[in-house]
Amino acid sequence: MAPAPRPLRAVLLDMGGVLLDFGNAEGLPVGRHDWRGREALLALLRRPGGPPLAQKHLDELLFDPWKREHARRYEQVREADWHPHLARLRRHAKRRFSDRRLLAAWFAPFAETVTPVPGAREAVAALAAAGVPLALVSNIPLPSPLYRELLARHGFLPAFRHLQWSYDAGSRKPSPAMLHAALAALGVPPEEALMVGDRRSADVVAGRAAGVATAWLRSPDSAGPAPDFELAAMAELPALVTRLREGRRG
Numbered sequence: 001m002a003p004a005p006r007p008l009r010a011v012l013l014d015m016g017g018v019l020l021d022f023g024n025a026e027g028l029p030v031g032r033h034d035w036r037g038r039e040a041l042l043a044l045l046r047r048p049g050g051p052p053l054a055q056k057h058l059d060e061l062l063f064d065p066w067k068r069e070h071a072r073r074y075e076q077v078r079e080a081d082w083h084p085h086l087a088r089l090r091r092h093a094k095r096r097f098s099d100r101r102l103l104a105a106w107f108a109p110f111a112e113t114v115t116p117v118p119g120a121r122e123a124v125a126a127l128a129a130a131g132v133p134l135a136l137v138s139n140i141p142l143p144s145p146l147y148r149e150l151l152a153r154h155g156f157l158p159a160f161r162h163l164q165w166s167y168d169a170g171s172r173k174p175s176p177a178m179l180h181a182a183l184a185a186l187g188v189p190p191e192e193a194l195m196v197g198d199r200r201s202a203d204v205v206a207g208r209a210a211g212v213a214t215a216w217l218r219s220p221d222s223a224g225p226a227p228d229f230e231l232a233a234m235a236e237l238p239a240l241v242t243r244l245r246e247g248r249r250g
């Protein structure tokens with residue numbers, strides 16, 4: 001007879017598509033928000049008598065070289081580093097703004113458009129109120145303070161005991177490394193944890209590799225291994241967690 005499943009003690013949550021809706025799969029400024037952000041970045045960098053600075057300089061010095069590295073993130077299993085490209089832009093502009101200040105200028109118009117996923121705030125609040133340790137495990141293409149600020153703005157931050165970000169970790173899902181780090185931070189073994197994500201190709205693959213149970217919030221990212229559980233909406237998560245904490249899988 002198979003051993004009885006261990007009661008659940010902790011939940012790991014993805015961010016994009018699970019807590020926050022970025023309007024695109026990557027959580028990056030696109031379209032007119034990208035354009036407005038670039039204008040804000042140029043306004044920050046330009047000064048009277050300074051070197052010429054136009055959109056084409058941003059592409060040549062910053063965005064194009066970063067995108068070439070970003071395109072290799074799956075084979076590298078880590079995020080592309082903005083620093084060398086921002087340093088190149090700073091040298092051209094003869095300005096000293098920090099990486100974070102420059103990226104925040106670009107990111108800000110897009111950040112205004114980010115909204116909570118329906119039911120996510122209530123679900124996370126219910127889990128936190130029930131005393132379930134929560135950790136975030138998120139792939140992000142930009143430094144974590146930009147996204148941490150969004151979690152705070154939308155009321156998610158107090159519920160989390162640990163935040164694990166790919167940009168800081170030097171690893172990204174589907175590698176299980178960030179899940180192992182989050183579990184170690186919570187002091188919970190994999191067989192007593194659940195990973196909740198909207199991408200089977202990243203969250204479910206990483207969860208299975210880490211040895212945690214997986215719950216997939218249905219999305220178009222449906223290729224990859226089958227999850228242990230499926231959620232039609234975040235509102236269903238607290239009841240699933242309650243069941244698993246009681247040791248019931250069915």
Ligand SMILES: [Mg+2]
Nearest residue numbers: 014016017198
């Ligand atoms: Mg996601």
